[in-house]
Amino acid sequence: MSSAELWSGGQYELVAARFAEIHDALVESLAPRAGERWLDVATGTGEVALRAARAGADVTGLDIAPRLLEQARSKSSAIEWVEGDAQALPFADGAFDVVSSSFGLIFAPDQEIVAEEVARVCHGRLGLTVWRPNEGPHAIYTAFSGEQPAWPSPDDWGREERLRELLGDAFELELQERVWWLEGDSPEDVWELMSNGAPPVRALLDSLEPDRGAQFRAAMLEYWSQFETAEGVREPRRYLLVLGWRR
Template identity: 35%
Template sequence: MTETMRTSRTESDRALKAKHRAMWALGDYPAVATEVIGELGTILVAACEVGPGDHVLDIAAGSGNAAIPAALTGADVVASDLTPELFADGRARAAARGADVEWMEADAEDLPFADARFDVVLSCVGIMFAPHHQDAADELVRVCRPGGRIGLISWTPEGFIGQMFATMKPFAPAPPPGAQPPPLWGNVDHVRGLLGERVTDVTARRQTVRVDRFATPEAWLEYFKAKYGPTIAVYRSLAAEPGRVADLDRALLTFAAGFAGDGGAMEWEYLLLTARRT
């Protein structure tokens, strides 16, 4: 690769990361993490058997959905994220619960930590949104000590969030070259391929989180249009095309209606994967 090509890639990656940071700062992701899927962080911490004295890294931690319950076990926890705008809410919630968490801005694809630094490395619907999956997986494995635990919760392609992204795709700007779809992290074969022989004792199971926050598909859509960064970003890209906005509204309402049960409750599927660093 020539120096010009390296510089071009670096510049394009920098621009892409800036776009991702801005997207997750839109709306109110901390509200989504606590009001809609708050239990997922505790589930992941329990699956990783986090306990007192563990050195834990939560990658793409957001406002600390997993980092805070990890710290409450007595672990020494670093919460890293590309979007530090999310940390203010996390710090406030951690303080309210008496959790001691270190917050650090960091790119999941280029973590500022030494090799084998952590006993447990986890990510709760976070690392899956890093655009270059292999780069992120390599960093995740690198910072975990030999024998350490790795834990991931990721939305599946077939589940609610995976299908939401599939529904929005025809309306969204084309992704940059090399960027991979986030829900691939919810495919166990894909994740096994990313981690390779660097891990052992892999366990993976599909589970669901019950979401009963929304009485109707319309209530869900208005909430996600106001609070969920990826949804907000797609609608903003269509701001000059009211017809397309209306089409997207209809597509998302039809999609959500297919998942809604009694009283509007939905089951959102995710992949829970744990492993040990070889």
């Protein structure tokens, strides 16, 4: 399955809505200025791009998944929406004052090329959010996908050493560790959210025979039951807010 197909599956917008506080923090940290050129890489449903545009920036949002871009496009005609691959950005060198990517470019398979592309088109500030490694129920995904853990893995971006290896030559970096809470009324509620709203989880579930799918669901419910509180499930997921200044 291609990345475009994978990310067009399910209803990612359900999860995107839960990231609102992260999108706010990322845009606020990048302090948009009126008229500056801003690229949001792997924009998905466009939430970061929309915030930057509301703050006055001249924004382009790029994503590989047509279904998500369609949703983004329906939200604003002031932003230029581009279907494309983060590994081959269709923009001139130094075209942007700001480049952002919220849990986005980490999913492109060739990490070195993506890092080079971002540095090539950015002549100013960079802002990323990246998950810390081994967060969440990755061991369960791996067990049910029947594959070895992916290498390179999106989680690599959440290791400080790897992040500096990829971006440190081109950018002066500042890293802030933060926590996002995955919440739901019950483990079943969280399963509904993630099995519909997280396209990689959806794709894994769809690839399993019904019995195996039921076992996957049961394993995930058991996993989330350890995070149950009186207010429902609250699972902490650590991530880095990465800020960079082009050297």
